[in-house]
Amino acid sequence: MKKFLNDADGLLRDALAGMVSAHADVIELHPDPCFVRRSGPPPRPKVALISGGGSGHEPLHLGFVGRGMLDAACPGQVFTSPTPDQMLAAAAEVDMGHGVLFIVKNYAGDVMNFEIASEMLEIPNATVLVQDDVAVERSTHTTGRRGVAGTVMVEKMVGAAAEAGADLAQCKALGDRVNRATASMGVALTSCAVPAAGRATFEMADDEMEIGVGIHGEPGRRREKLQRADAIVDELVGAILSDLKPRPGAEVLLHVNGFGGTPLLELYLLQHRAEAQLTWLGFKPVRFLVGNYTTALEMAGASLTLTVLDSELKALWDAPVRTSALNW
Numbered sequence: 001m002k003k004f005l006n007d008a009d010g011l012l013r014d015a016l017a018g019m020v021s022a023h024a025d026v027i028e029l030h031p032d033p034c035f036v037r038r039s040g041p042p043p044r045p046k047v048a049l050i051s052g053g054g055s056g057h058e059p060l061h062l063g064f065v066g067r068g069m070l071d072a073a074c075p076g077q078v079f080t081s082p083t084p085d086q087m088l089a090a091a092a093e094v095d096m097g098h099g100v101l102f103i104v105k106n107y108a109g110d111v112m113n114f115e116i117a118s119e120m121l122e123i124p125n126a127t128v129l130v131q132d133d134v135a136v137e138r139s140t141h142t143t144g145r146r147g148v149a150g151t152v153m154v155e156k157m158v159g160a161a162a163e164a165g166a167d168l169a170q171c172k173a174l175g176d177r178v179n180r181a182t183a184s185m186g187v188a189l190t191s192c193a194v195p196a197a198g199r200a201t202f203e204m205a206d207d208e209m210e211i212g213v214g215i216h217g218e219p220g221r222r223r224e225k226l227q228r229a230d231a232i233v234d235e236l237v238g239a240i241l242s243d244l245k246p247r248p249g250a251e252v253l254l255h256v257n258g259f260g261g262t263p264l265l266e267l268y269l270l271q272h273r274a275e276a277q278l279t280w281l282g283f284k285p286v287r288f289l290v291g292n293y294t295t296a297l298e299m300a301g302a303s304l305t306l307t308v309l310d311s312e313l314k315a316l317w318d319a320p321v322r323t324s325a326l327n328w
Contacts, residue, residue, distance in 0.1 A: 001193045001200075003298075008195040012055050012077055019062060023324040026066045033083070035090040036062050037072040045096035047162040047171050048072070050087065051103040051155060053110050054079040056194070057215060060151060060294045063325030069159035070103075070323075078194050078297070079216050081109030087117035091125070099124035099168035103155055103175060105147025106131040126168055128175030130154050132184045132305065134243040135212025135220050146214050149257040149294040149305045150182035153317075156326065160319035178313065183240045186220075186303030187232055188213035190261060192296050211235065215259070215296045229266075233273040236304045237281075246283060246308045253287040253317060254278065255305035260295035262302055267291065270302055278306075287317055293325065 005011060012034075020029040020036065028039045035052070051061040052074030061073040072090040074082035091100045100121065104114045106129050118125050132150030158175045166174065188210040191200040201217035204210060209227070212220025246252065256271045258264070267290050275285045286309065294303070307313065321328060 001198055003193070003195060005195055011195055012075060015055070016075065019324070026322065026324055027062070030089065030093060033086040033089045035072050035074045035086050035093070036065050037090065037094055038065055038067070038070070042067070042096070042163070044165075045098055046165065047098045047168050048091070048094040048096060048100045049103060049155070049159055049162055049171070050074070050090050050094065050100060051151070052076070052082045052087065053105055053107070054081060056192075056297045057295050059292075059325035061155070064152065064155050064323050066321070066323030068163050068319060068321035068323070069155050069326065078196065081107070081113050084113050084117040084120065087114060088120060091117070091121055091123065095123050099126070101125070101158065101162070101168060101171045101175065102127040103151065103158065104129050105151055106144055107147065108143065124168055126172040128154060128158070128172060128179065130179055132179065132182045133214070134183045134239055135185050135214075146218070148184045148186065148215050149255060149303050150179065150184045150307070152255065152289070152293050153182050153253065153305065153307045154178045156321065157313055157316040159321070160316040163319070178307065181244070181313065182305060182307040183243045184303050184305040185236045185239050186213050186215070186257075186259065186301060187211050187236065188217070188220075188259065188299055188301035189226070190300040192217055192260070192299040194297070213301060215294060217296065217299065229269055230273050233270055233304070234277055237274055237277050240304060240306050241281070244306060244308055248282050249284065251284045251286045251309040251314065252278065253289070253307040253309055254285045255289040255293070255307075257294050257303045257305060258292040259299040259301040259303070260292055261298045261300035264291065267302060270304070274304055287314065
């Protein structure tokens with residue numbers, strides 16, 4: 001294992017210091033309990049959006065704190081849930097009197113700790129549970145579907161609605177609707193290595209791939225010989241469409257997400273095939289996001305995410321955003 005590392009215990013601390021220094025116009029750090037919050041108040045009071053999870057998936061979630069998305073994000077150690085005291089401190093800091101919405105990926109530790117925080121919080125709050133991974137219904141980290149790259153769609157669209165003045169109930173209902181309209185599936189070409197472990201999470205031959213892998217290296221649907229890129233994309237698109245069952249001619253957002261170790265050159269190759277396949281099947285890809293947004297440390301691989309759009313969701317996606325990872 002080769003990493004830029006001083007010591008595993010200090011990795012998150014030092015990385016956070018670098019991130020908030022580089023993006024001080026967008027975010028600021030609350031060191032203890034640890035969370036990152038939006039720098040400066042919003043133009044007007046609104047519902048506060050808070051997310052978080054284990055580190056190692058950057059820019060999720062820290063990179064989505066800012067105008068038009070999250071008000072705070074709570075980072076845990078690598079692939080480890082943040083704690084309820086982080087969530088409570090973040091909620092107390094960013095609440096503006098309109099309630100707090102937690103956006104939580106469906107992993108056992110995250111769900112448990114956010115539930116504890118929700119129960120302890122003495123201000124109105126609600127939770128959106130993201131579970132967009134169609135690969136498996138039960139994994140080593142979850143009961144039910146995993147929450148993966150579709151989290152970005154939920155955070156962006158609900159963030160835009162909150163910025164426009166939607167109340168807590170409306171933000172919660174919208175988050176659930178975006179979650180139902182979104183599905184993802186990924187494939188890994190290599191493992192990742194958690195710094196504290198010092199070795200690969202799993203072993204895979206040079207000519208193999210893991211179809212349906214999770215973002216912590218969890219097993220997927222099956223392992224098989226590496227296929228041509230077009231065949232991989234067609235399988236992922238087919239699985240996602242079988243789950244979403246969009247109406248013929250539906251407009252969709254296509255997100256091609258890298259897991260950290262795949263170059264953009266290859267991600268755009270996947271985007272080209274996915275767009276062509278969706279168009280051939282009678283759908284209309286009208287919005288795109290390509291790049292490393294929900295990573296798994298240095299894992300080589302990628303996932304595809306589709307969100308079925310309507311005029312409201314499309315407008316929310318297009319709404320202005322200014323974070324360290326998204327800016328338009």
